[in-house]
Amino acid sequence: MSSPTLAIRTDGLQKRYGDAVAVDGIDLTVESGSVFGFLGPNGAGKTSTIRILTTLTEPTAGSAHVAGHPVSDRATVVEHIGFLPEEPPLYDELTGREQLEYIAGLRGHEDWDRVEALLSRFDLAADADRRVGTYSKGMKQKLGLVQALLHDPDVLFLDEPTSGLDPRAARTVRNTIDEVAAAETTVFLSTHILPVVEELADTVGVLYDGELVAEGAPAELTNRAETGTTLEDVFLDVTSEDHAQR
Numbered sequence: 001m002s003s004p005t006l007a008i009r010t011d012g013l014q015k016r017y018g019d020a021v022a023v024d025g026i027d028l029t030v031e032s033g034s035v036f037g038f039l040g041p042n043g044a045g046k047t048s049t050i051r052i053l054t055t056l057t058e059p060t061a062g063s064a065h066v067a068g069h070p071v072s073d074r075a076t077v078v079e080h081i082g083f084l085p086e087e088p089p090l091y092d093e094l095t096g097r098e099q100l101e102y103i104a105g106l107r108g109h110e111d112w113d114r115v116e117a118l119l120s121r122f123d124l125a126a127d128a129d130r131r132v133g134t135y136s137k138g139m140k141q142k143l144g145l146v147q148a149l150l151h152d153p154d155v156l157f158l159d160e161p162t163s164g165l166d167p168r169a170a171r172t173v174r175n176t177i178d179e180v181a182a183a184e185t186t187v188f189l190s191t192h193i194l195p196v197v198e199e200l201a202d203t204v205g206v207l208y209d210g211e212l213v214a215e216g217a218p219a220e221l222t223n224r225a226e227t228g229t230t231l232e233d234v235f236l237d238v239t240s241e242d243h244a245q246r
């Protein structure tokens with residue numbers, strides 16, 4: 001990667017599914033230690049981009065580097081990243097603690113003190129010996145987040161981390177994002193909940209129809225918005241048909 005201060009860099013990144021272009025040549029940079037809010041309407045290409053950056057799918061053209069490594073070097077990149085997808089990958093038949101111990105073992109990162117500390121921090125310690133299948137959505141989301149943080153990744157990818165959570169659980173997740181960013185972890189946060197982005201993101205990128213149509217600090221974007229002053233106004237402006245045709 002050209003700059004050590006970049007956690008993520010993409011150059012002309014493209015993803016096609018047959019004739020359909022989901023990601024249309026995006027050039028994206030995310031500074032190390034920052035929180036990047038990744039926005040865009042349904043079908044804009046966010047999940048496709050995240051799947052490339054987390055090595056789950058390959059780009060059809062262009063390149064991407066994460067934590068200084070090309071995503072084509074899958075084994076190295078996965079050591080440096082944590083990923084909480086919209087549906088956390090959990091085994092219903094395991095207990096919460098077994099789930100975390102299993103993942104820690106797979107990653108060769110068997111730090112049981114860290115497992116216990118994270119269970120406590122997320123208020124999961126009392127339920128850690130219950131099966132995951134009996135957990136509520138919020139508990140599963142929190143367990144998924146702990147799982148993504150177990151190996152103290154350099155870059156944490158979060159896809160809709162607060163959706164379906166009650167206010168207390170959502171607050172815990174937002175506080176955690178703040179804390180991990182303060183500890184120099186880069187957070188790549190994809191969500192439709194704009195106040196969360198407004199609160200947490202240092203930089204925002206808006207994807208529309210596979211293209212990056214706006215990028216900057218939330219305040220910068222709202223200052224140059226044509227109408228209104230909130231991130232929602234900016235979002236609605238840059239993702240409108242009118243704007244795309246200009």
Ligand SMILES: Nc1ncnc2c1ncn2[C@@H]1O[C@H](COP(=O)(O)OP(=O)(O)OP(=O)(O)O)[C@@H](O)[C@H]1O
Pocket residue numbers: 017020021022040041042043044045046047048049
């Ligand atoms: N496996 C696939 N095969 C074919 N087309 C796909 C596939 N995955 C995504 N697409 C298409 O690519 C485009 C971008 O989809 P993507 O899921 O990346 O968008 P998104 O921004 O994550 O949307 P949402 O906010 O609804 O989750 C959409 O038109 C979608 O239909």
